[in-house]
Amino acid sequence: MLTITPIGRTLGARIEGVDLSRPLSRADKAAILRAFGRYAVLCFPKQSLDPVQHKAFAREFGSLEVNVAAGHYTVPGHPEVMVLSNIVENGKPIGLADAGQDWHTDMSYSEPVAFLNVLQAIKVPFRDGVPLGCTEFLDMAAAYDDLPAAIKMRIEGMTATHDFNKFWEEMLKRPGTQRKPLTPEQRAAKPPVSHPIVLTHPISGRKALYCTVGYVTHIDGVSKAESDELLAVLFAHQLQEKYKYKHLWSEGDVLCWDNLWTMHNAVADYRPDEHRHMRRCQVMADWVFSPEAKALAAA
Numbered sequence: 001m002l003t004i005t006p007i008g009r010t011l012g013a014r015i016e017g018v019d020l021s022r023p024l025s026r027a028d029k030a031a032i033l034r035a036f037g038r039y040a041v042l043c044f045p046k047q048s049l050d051p052v053q054h055k056a057f058a059r060e061f062g063s064l065e066v067n068v069a070a071g072h073y074t075v076p077g078h079p080e081v082m083v084l085s086n087i088v089e090n091g092k093p094i095g096l097a098d099a100g101q102d103w104h105t106d107m108s109y110s111e112p113v114a115f116l117n118v119l120q121a122i123k124v125p126f127r128d129g130v131p132l133g134c135t136e137f138l139d140m141a142a143a144y145d146d147l148p149a150a151i152k153m154r155i156e157g158m159t160a161t162h163d164f165n166k167f168w169e170e171m172l173k174r175p176g177t178q179r180k181p182l183t184p185e186q187r188a189a190k191p192p193v194s195h196p197i198v199l200t201h202p203i204s205g206r207k208a209l210y211c212t213v214g215y216v217t218h219i220d221g222v223s224k225a226e227s228d229e230l231l232a233v234l235f236a237h238q239l240q241e242k243y244k245y246k247h248l249w250s251e252g253d254v255l256c257w258d259n260l261w262t263m264h265n266a267v268a269d270y271r272p273d274e275h276r277h278m279r280r281c282q283v284m285a286d287w288v289f290s291p292e293a294k295a296l297a298a299a
């Protein structure tokens, strides 16, 4: 039987009693969907998914993205399964080594945006018995709730522009990065997009700040000075420690998180010889906004 155990202050739950390599029952899928709306970050320990099973589980919740910059960092024959890894074989990196290493919301630069990241830990670095390379999360619904009423009124109805290249450019500045500047074709495939700054969650109905540090370049329809001033306030507000949940990985964890009301950061506290190896599917926020998903969550 599926059990859900909360593990953080607001974000985070551990889900046991379900084998993700097999099709989900309707009841389990409904319980998991509701848990995304309640806890956002769900850890399914002791799982072992091959790429076909990984995709099948992720597809239960929406269509899968093929990352525009994945290049050869995908599992052969499975372009939807990206490899995040610092392992080098025969002089060649087998995955993207620095994915997600700063605060961001996956695919906020996209239309539609992303619902879930489904990340499976194949290899986790340890030092002195302590796991390294944790992933941190911030609760953007709590951050919205805490905003002063005047700011809530000010941002209601406002939109912000999100640009894939913003995060990429920041990563390019890091010494030793394996990334190359995006090609004109990659830029054209993911042009900047606008989204409302306040997002209403399709399952919980809660409002959340959707204004990620990693990708938002400016607020639309206001002067640069006003945009810069408001973004500085929102960015500082949402990065507060009190909104944080930290996931310490174990091999076999499948960690799934709801991007609609979180930001995250992959902590790069391990050396090149301390190997971290993950496989990832990104689920788009298409199905989750459908009447079918709403009905299932209410079942």
Ligand code: SIN
Pocket: 084, 099, 100, 101, 106, 117, 134, 135, 264, 265, 266, 267, 278, 280
């Ligand atoms: C990501 O942002 O997709 C990667 C997160 C991680 O590797 O912890």
